[in-house]
Structure formats: structure tokens, C-alpha cells
Amino acid sequence: MNRTCCRIIVLATIWNLALAAYANAPGGFTTLVTAPVTTATESGSGGTVRYLDNGILHVQITSGGNVSSIKYLKPGNPGTPSANGLEQVSQFGVSTGGFGNHTAIYYYWYPDGSGSSYYTNSVNLVTNIDLGYIRPYNPAANAVVADIETHYSLGRGNAALYIYLVIKHPASYNVYTNCDIDFIQMIWPVAHDNTNFLCEKMFIDTDVKTALSQNGAPQNRAALEPNFYDSRYCVGVAGLPGEVQQLTSGIFSNQITGKYSYAIDYYKFGCWGRASDINKIGQWVVMGSHEYMNNGVTMCEYVNGWGLMYNTMVSPHYGNVGIVVSSNANWTKIFGPWALYFNSPSNAAAGWTDAQQQAIAEQSAWPYAWLTNSSYYPPQNQRAKVIGKLVINDALRPGSSAAGAWVGLAEPDSGGENATDNWQFQSDEYQYWVQCAADGTFNIPDVQTFSTYGGPASYKLYAFSDGTNRTTGCCGEFQTGAFTLNAGVTNLGTLTWNVPHQGGQTVWEVGIPDRTAREYRHGDEYAVPGLWLNFTNEFSNPLQYYVASNNWDKVLNYDQARYGGTTGWKWQINFELATVRPGNYWLNIAYAGNDYDHVYVYVNSQTSSTLLSGPPAGGGNLLFRQGIHGKYGVQHFSIASSNLRIGTNYLILAEGSGSTSAQCHIMYDYFNLEGPAVSTPRFNYFSFANNKFILRGTNGTPGATYFALNTTNRALPVSQWTPFYTNTFDAFGNFACTNAVLSGTTQKYFIVQVP
Secondary structure: OOHHHHOOOOOHHHHHHHHHHOOOOHHHOOOOOOOOOEEEEEEEOOEEEEEEEOOOEEEEEOOOOOEEEEEEOOOOOOOOHHHHOEEOEOOOOOOOOOOOOOOOEEEEEEOOOOOOOEEEEEEEOOOEEEEEEEEOOOOOOOOOOOEEEEEEEEEOOOOEEEEEEEEEEOHHHHHOOOEEEOEEEEEEEEOEOOOOEOOOEEEOOOOOEEEEEEOOEEEEOEEEOOOHHHHHOEEEOOOOOOOEEEEOOOOOOOOEEEHHHHEEEHHHOOEEEEEOOOOOOEEEEEEOOOOOOOOHHHOEEEOEEOOEEEEEEEOOOOOOOOEEEOOOOOEEEEEEEEEEEEEOOOOHHHHHHHHHHHHHHHHHOOOOOOOOOOOOOOOHHHOEEEEEEEEEEOOOOOOOOOOOOEEEEEOOOOOOOOOOOOHHHOOOOOEEEEEOOOOOEEEEEEEOOEOOOOOEOOEEEEEEOOOOOOOOOOOOOEEEEEEOOOOEEEEEEEEEEEOOOOOOEEEEEEEOOOOOOOOOEOOOOOOOOOHHHHHHHHOOOOEEEEHHHOOHHHHOEOOEEOEOOOEOOEEEEEEEEOOOOOOEEEEEEEEEEEEOOOEEEEEOOOOHHHOEEEOOOOOOOOOOOOOOOOOOEEEEEEEEHHHOOOEEEEEEEEEOOOOOOOOOEEEEEEEEEEEOOOOOOOEOOEEEEOOEEEEOOOOOOOOOEEEEEOOOHHHOOHHHOOEEEOOOEOOOOOEEEOOOOOOOOOOOOEEEEEO
């Protein structure tokens, strides 16, 4: 899995190793070009534009605050970027096909769209020049009740343009409605001629398949993309969203693609972009931090497709929520800076490697020392660092570990957003997430100590396990706090997460608790448009799965959708029980996401008397937007032991919301069946006499079922234990049974009585 090379690595030990390895400097700084940064106005884009120039980049910005041109001159090449540089931004729009009419790097702050900005000032910083543009709130024209500033900063010797937004809602705006921002997105239409994009290959990761293939080999997301000409002459596909289109020309003719194939979890990536083997150039979005992103570490959104690159700070897709600020609140948040980085690689793959190293360089420099003109971006000496160690104790999954677990700081919301105290739906404040080292230690650097509403920030610490195989990982999440932070180091010490369970033993389990459906069939193909159209040819209804086969990665699909697009799809989970103990059993389901759907659970029947229902209907449109997860949740279904039986049992998971919409679906992360606790060992030593297995200890129970377990098979589910039976007890409370398998062994066994 190659995704980890793009992950933001901020753990102290790994971080120091990374810094020792990279040769990149923040901003792509080079000593080859020493020209000062200049700014003035000139003609361009059909009018007067303002520019930034440092001898490497020549950037034109329209009067409305959008980037109409970036010309890049490789450091060391003769000439000037204005006269000799390669254009990096589309210079003409095309309204046909999937490309759309895009001629500048611009921004959406929905529901307003974009525009209405004007130049406000230039600031000469220590190393950079910063150009500011503002769109003040106009109640007659705007829906977003906030003032929005867009800033561009370019430094001496930099091969990267920095961009950031400052969004302000003054308390004086209480005469208007709440500030409601659904979407904040940058859209970059990359340069092309009439046939080809300047950079013919895109790079995101290598472990996710798309619908495109060359010579019969499926492509991943680090590969050739359709050229500009082919992307124009494409057609819609019946049953698929309009963003998905079929190509009609070129090497990908008759194949389908779309921007949803290129969605990622933003926090887990440091860069994405394009590069060229032909033109020896690369163009990248590079992240120094994700602290300003909405909805936390699992926030998902697309970043590429149809010759466009995106950076989405606030997204309403995949179950995310936008920003809601009360009309009487005084609120300001800074989004960014992020970098548009350019390089001159020997080949496209080398450009991607360099861009990943540039991401490490940008992260090492965060918070940027040059950004001194905004009081909303505190320097490092005014920020906090939070360290500690996470320990996970999970009695029913003893392999669970804090290694790689995600630990984050978020401010529990007061309820203005979709959910209180749930970082998955928090957008108005900052969040900070890192992964634990192998020993569970964590280091969260550069935490802002003041709230976006003013005054000290109040954070909670949240943690969840990132299961990487069948034995690691656990369900749910840990939290502690709230607490305020001071500048400097805060050591939280050892934090112990004792994972709760409804039952006392795991009877069986399915999946890997990693908050995605990636481990199931097609889990690496979720980015393929229209994959669900073939489910009726591939799977039965009901789908039959046998727990004992332990092959859920091949049999269970990554998504339980509408069968054939309109019909409910039933999944039957078949399992064996060697014994049934009195009391309650629990079916525990961890959901990776769902879209306006429910699951109905039937136990050894399909009558209403055994019906259990959940989860509540949600959103996210994960299937059509080609995601592998939305918003996580866990539900516990109580099952009376009277509904189970010794021998063969089954559960029916019936998909069905009552709607016939093809978009209704459920994605599972992990589920298990837990039973009443197994009794503590009644006997723990034995002897052999005359080929009989003699237990000595407390009186046994006539009619009970006993299991002789060594250290190996103790870890197996109860359904896989081999019992032996006895009703014979001597006067001393001992009992004996003949068991050839155990006869003559010297290994110590533990004897367990059930019930």
C-alpha cells in the first residue's frame, strides 16, 4: 500500500527521520534564483490584472481575486517566467464534454458561488509579498453572511505559490441570519492545448483501481489520464451521475471515468497532482497542515479528474457537514495556507516523489514564519504541543494495539452543527490528528490555543484504532477532556482505553475494524463508476455467507445496495453454535457509512417477532460518489438466547428503507456476535489413570458441557471448541471421562464449564 508515503507524518521519532532524508525546502526554495519578489499591474485576461513575480513564477490575479495565469520557469533556465515560462492554468474554456468552462483558479463558498471580490492591499513580509482580496458581505447580494478574504503569497526563490482564506463573521452581523457555509473549494483547471494536457499523468495513490485500463491492465490512481481532446468528446451513461461520462475517442475509448474516482481522505495525504514524462514538469497541491479542514481525519472529497485539481476545505459530501455560525457570534477562521508547487522532474514518477518530499518540507515549516500579517495565525511560540501515550485494553480482541491509532484534538461543538460532541461533524473550529507510534506514544504539534470564537480553546482528545489486519483494531472510540492548553508542551501521560463490550465472549466476527469497507470484495475497486450495476450478475439474493469459511473478503461485498437498482438485497449470515448459554447475545455492527437506508435484522426467522432495525437514515451518497466510507457509527442488537439454538443458525441482514432509489445502501466496517461470559475455569489441573481424564477440584455440574482448552484453542470462538460431556461424579466431587485425544498428554489444559 503506497498511500502512506503521502501521509502527514508528525510523530516525533518518524518526523526526525523524515527531516534527515528530504532535500526540499519550504516553498520549493532554491538559491539558483535570487531575484526579489515584485508586484504591479499589467494587461491580461481581457483587462488589468495584478501580478506576483520572483523569477521562477509569474502569477496573474484578476480584479475579482482569481488566478488567471501561472507561468513557471525552471530555475537555472534563461529568460523570465513572464516571457519564457510554461503556462500552468487553462487559458480557454470549453463548454462541451466533462471538462467544463474553466479558465482560472477560483473558489466556491456555497451557497454564493464565487466572485464579488476586489483587491484590498499588498503586504511586504520578511521574505514574501502578500496580495489580499476581499468579498465583504452584502445582504442584497450574498447568502454567506461573512466577509471573505483571499490571500496570495510568493517568496524569493520559491517554486510554490501560497494561498489562504480568512473568513470572518462579526458579532455585529446579528441583524442577519446565521452564517451557513456549505462548501469551500478551490478549482484549478490545468493547462492544455487543443489535444493534450501539459501533464499527461495524475498521481494520488497506487492501491485504488479506477475504471480505466490499458491493454487490459486496470489502472490505479498514479497513471495516464484521458487527454484534453478525449475529455471533451464524451457522453453521459444511463443510470450513472452526470459527473461520470464515457469516452468516445483515444486509448480509453468506450471506457468511463469521472471526478468521483479520485476521492481521498484529505488528512492522510500530503500532496496530489500531475506530472509529465514528455514536458518534464509537475504541478501539485501540497499541504503544510490540515488543521483547518472540516469534519476531522476521515473527511473525504475528490481531488482530481477531467483536467481539474481541487482543494476542498469545507465539504458537504460523503456525509460531511458545512459551517454553521450563530448570527450573534464573533467568529473568524483562517483556511490554509496551502501551496501550489511546481517542479521539473526527469520523469513523471520522479516528480511525484519530489512532491511528497515537498509535503514533508511544508509540514516541517508549519506554522509558517513568514505569515505575520494575520492575528488569526499564531506563530509557533504561541502554540501548544500535546504528548502522551495511548494504551488499548480489549478483553475480547487481545491483539488490539495503539500502534497506528489515530489521536486527535477537537473542540466539542455546542450543538450549532449537526451533532454535539462528535468530531466527525465539526467544522467551525480547528482539529489536529496524528497517528501513534508503535508503542502508542503520540505527539500533536502546533495546536492553536485560542478558539475561532475568541478566548481559550477547549479541546477534547479523541482516539480510535486503525485496524490493519484481522487481529488488530477495535470498535468505538476513546475520549477524554475537555481541557484548555497553554503555549508549550502539555504531557497527558498514559491514557488507557478499556474497550467496552456488550457480551462476555466473541462467538464470531466479520471484517476489520478500520472504519472503512475496504477489506471486503471490491474494496480496492470502489472508485470504479457504476460497479453496482453488475451486482445482480455477481451476487445472489440473498447473498449467502458462512462464518466458518472465514472468507468475508471474497464473499461479502463492500456495499449492500439496492439489488438491481430497485429491490432490497438480503444477506444471510450462517453460523454454528456448539452450545447456547442462557441470557442475551449481542450482534454488534460498526457501520462505515450509509445513505438514506436501514438494515433489518432477522434471527433464525423472517418474521416481525425477530425484527431488529437500524441504523437511523443518514446521507452521504457514498455509492454514487464512489467512496469507501462515510460517517462511522456503532449499533448493538440484543438477541435473546431463546432465539438461538445448538447447531445451525442464521441472521438475515435485510437492506431496505422502503425507497426504490438506487442510491440507498449500507457499508459495513465490522460486525460480530458476542455471547454471555464463559464461566471462569472450574478446574485447572488434571491427571490420567487407566486411560481416563480425571478432573480434580470443585464439584462439577451434572448435565453441563465441558471444554478442555489449551492456550491455542482458547483463542478460538466458542463455536469452534470441542466439548466433552459427563454426568458421572465420585464421592469426592471429581468426575472422569474417557478421551483418547487428551490421553497421555502432559500439556496443561484449562477446563471450562458452559453454562
